[in-house]
Amino acid sequence: DAMVIQNPRYQVTQFGKPVTLSCSQTLNHNVMYWYQQKSSQAPKLLFHYYDKDFNNEADTPDNFQSRRPNTSFCFLDIRSPGLGDAAMYLCATSRDRGNRGYEQYFGPGTRLTVT
């Protein structure tokens, strides 16, 4: 009963070759997030969508872009991957639970290797 699905689970790309990672969800959550995580560090938020509104983090490089064509799907585009972009990319979703806050559900991640 996968709730947040990420494809592919493993992605190898060449230096400078554009790559797209995908995320889909069956939870009907209105918020979707993209995180970058390197070697057991805390997940680093790249950007998130609140409904259709895109929210970029100030320190997210322009090399990273995102699309959310509908509620269920969200894509992460890396226009020109560098060696430093090798990481686990996590997608997460959440919804407003009122006074119970936003519980985030994470997908299994896509491990990106840049050669």
Added chain:
Amino acid sequence: GENVEQHPSTLSVQEGDSAVIKCTYSDSASNYFPWYKQELGKRPQLIIDIRSNVGEKKDQRIAVTLNKTAKHFSLHITETQPEDSAVYFCAASMGGNEKLTFGTGTRLTIIP
């Protein structure tokens, strides 16, 4: 913005003993504090959370305590088992904010 500090960064505990991980936050407006467990190569999973109108919450062997005055919260795991070995992240969020600020993580190792 919010800043969350987490200690210790690594923790080794004998199986059956208790483990405690502590976090402090900077913004008094924060009112939601989840804890995530991430096993090697897997996704972070929410294991327990607490809101600022509650001082303590328990779920079987896991408990979280919150001290709003001191702006710190802690994760307590009792009767630790090998499957508790993982990296644990605390986090905080403010009001109705959908974003979380994560701590730096604690690698917990349970020694059989």
